[in-house]
Amino acid sequence: MNTKNEERFTGKADVYKKYRASYPKELFDYLYSETGFRKDSIIADIGSGTGIFSRLLLDRGSNVYCVEPNNDMRCLAEEDLKDYNNFVSVKATAENTGLHESSIDFVTAAQAFHWFDRQIFKAECQRILKSGGKIILVWNTRDYNAKFVKEDYVIRERYCIDTKGLGKGGNAPSDLSDFFSQKTKETFSNDMVINREAYIGMNLSRSYSPREDKDPDKYHGLVKELNALFDAYNEDGIIRYPQFTECYIGTV
Numbered sequence: 286m287n288t289k290n291e292e293r294f295t296g297k298a299d300v301y302k303k304y305r306a307s308y309p310k311e312l313f314d315y316l317y318s319e320t321g322f323r324k325d326s327i328i329a330d331i332g333s334g335t336g337i338f339s340r341l342l343l344d345r346g347s348n349v350y351c352v353e354p355n356n357d358m359r360c361l362a363e364e365d366l367k368d369y370n371n372f373v374s375v376k377a378t379a380e381n382t383g384l385h386e387s388s389i390d391f392v393t394a395a396q397a398f399h400w401f402d403r404q405i406f407k408a409e410c411q412r413i414l415k416s417g418g419k420i421i422l423v424w425n426t427r428d429y430n431a432k433f434v435k436e437d438y439v440i441r442e443r444y445c446i447d448t449k450g451l452g453k454g455g456n457a458p459s460d461l462s463d464f465f466s467q468k469t470k471e472t473f474s475n476d477m478v479i480n481r482e483a484y485i486g487m488n489l490s491r492s493y494s495p496r497e498d499k500d501p502d503k504y505h506g507l508v509k510e511l512n513a514l515f516d517a518y519n520e521d522g523i524i525r526y527p528q529f530t531e532c533y534i535g536t537v
Contacts, residue, residue, distance in 0.1 A: 304486030332397025468535030
C-alpha cells in the first residue's frame with residue numbers, strides 16, 4: 286500500500302466508524318462452520334481500519350492481529366477494542382505486516398484488498414500463513430440493479446475528488462486469478478435500512494468524498510444532492526439501501 290493510499294482516510298475515521306455498514310451474521314456463521322475458523326484461530330485482519338470486521342471476529346473468541354497503517358483509523362480501533370484480551374493492534378502495511386513467519390491461520394481483508402499491491406501482499410500472505418492457511422477477501426457491494434443506487438452513483442461520481450475506490454460494480458476485482466491458486470465465492474444479503482443522517486454519513490466516509498475543510502464547495506454540493514435524493518426515496522424517514530456481501534475464500 287503506497288503512502289497516498291495509507292492517508293486516504295485521514296480525517297474520516299470518526300465518520301467511517303459511525304456510518305460504515307457492518308457485515309452479516311450469516312457470513313461469520315459460514316466462516317466458523319464451513320471454512321475452519323475456530324475460537325482459538327490466529328487471524329491477521331489486514332487493513333483493519335476502525336475495527337468493524339475485526340470486532341466480529343473477536344466476538345467469536347479468535348485471536349486477531351489488526352494490521353492498519355493509518356493512524357486515525359488504528360487509534361480509534363485501539364480505543365474501541367481495548368477491552369478484548371484477544372485483540373492485538375499492529376501499525377503496519379498489508380505488504381509488510383511485521384508478523385512472524387508461519388504464525389497465522391487465516392488472513393482476512395474486509396473492504397481493503399483493492400488498496401493493496403496485490404503481488405507483494407500475496408508474497409506476504411505466503412510468508413505469514415501456516416501451511417494450508419487461507420485468505421478471505423470481503424466486500425460490501427452495492428446492488429446496481431436498483432434505481433436508487435444508480436442515481437446515488439451519479440451524484441457520488443460528480444463530486445468525487447478522484448475515482449479510485451468509486452467502483453461502479455463495487456471494489457471487488459473482476460479477476461483474482463493472479464492472486465488465488467484456488468478459491469470459492471460466497472454471497473450474502475446485507476441491505477442497509479438507514480435514516481438520513483446515516484445515509485449522508487456513509488457517503489461522506491468514502492475515500493473519494495470531499496472533506497469540508499479541504500473543499501467546502503464540493504462537500505456542500507454533495508450533501509445537498511444526497512439530501513434531495515433521500516427526500517425522493519425515503520419512506521417515513523428511512524431508506525433501504527440494497528447491497529450484498531461478497532466473500533472470496535482461497536489459498537495462494
